[in-house]
Amino acid sequence: NAGVTQTPKFQVLKTGQSMTLQCAQDMNHNSMYWYRQDPGMGLRLIYYSASEGTTDKGEVPNGYNVSRLNKREFSLRLESAAPSQTSVYFCASTMEEWVHEQYFGPGTRLTVT
Amino acid sequence: QKEVEQDPGPLSVPEGAIVSLNCTYSNSAFQYFMWYRQYSRKGPELLMYTYSSGNKEDGRFTAQVDKSSKYISLFIRDSQPSDSATYLCAMSPNTGGFKTIFGAGTRLFVKA
Helix, strand or coil: CCCCEECCCEEECCCCCEEEEEEEEECCEEEHHHHHHHHCCEEEEEEEEECCCCECCCCCCCCEEEEEEECEEEEEEEECCCCCCEEEEEEECCCCCCCCEEEEECEEEEEEE | CCCCEEEEEEEEEEECCCCEEEEEECCCCEEEEEEEECCCCCCEEEEEEEEEEEEECCCCCEEEEEEEEEEEEECCCCHHHHHEEEEEEEEEECCCHHEEEEEECEEEEECC
């Protein structure tokens, strides 16, 4: 089992460019999450998907969109990147939305100049 | 004031020492308490998971929850250089994992 995988590992964007971060899990989990991690701050939830076909905003959704493509895949899109979106992005999954143990991917390091 | 407070460290200890990592919180609704370990440039991995108050032990690791003081701890016995990482506390209410709040993490260095 690969667990949770994320692509790309690194990305540099110019302000105003768009990109999509990809996430896939092979654990047959129903719920998936996107977080950002910034120095001195805990992981902050951007969006989550409790189950296939549903998505909901988290704590910091502005400037992002998500798509739950199928049960395995959950993508995060930045339509017009801003320097404030420079961060490390983590995808995570849980068996069900009420389950608290999360499994994380390796992260995508994004720099917006 | 943050809902979850965690000393960022760094904490440097010699190999074999007992390490104590702590978090305080303000939301009395938190019922689930987790500790994640994050190696440099990797994703967090779940280390310990407890529900409500009490202790839980797993090998060299012990998690303690004191809900009356809103204080949780992770103890590492016989610390090893391989324990060098950032430790994140996390906690959530009964409503689900999407309500999980993470601490900013404590960096730990174990010197050989």
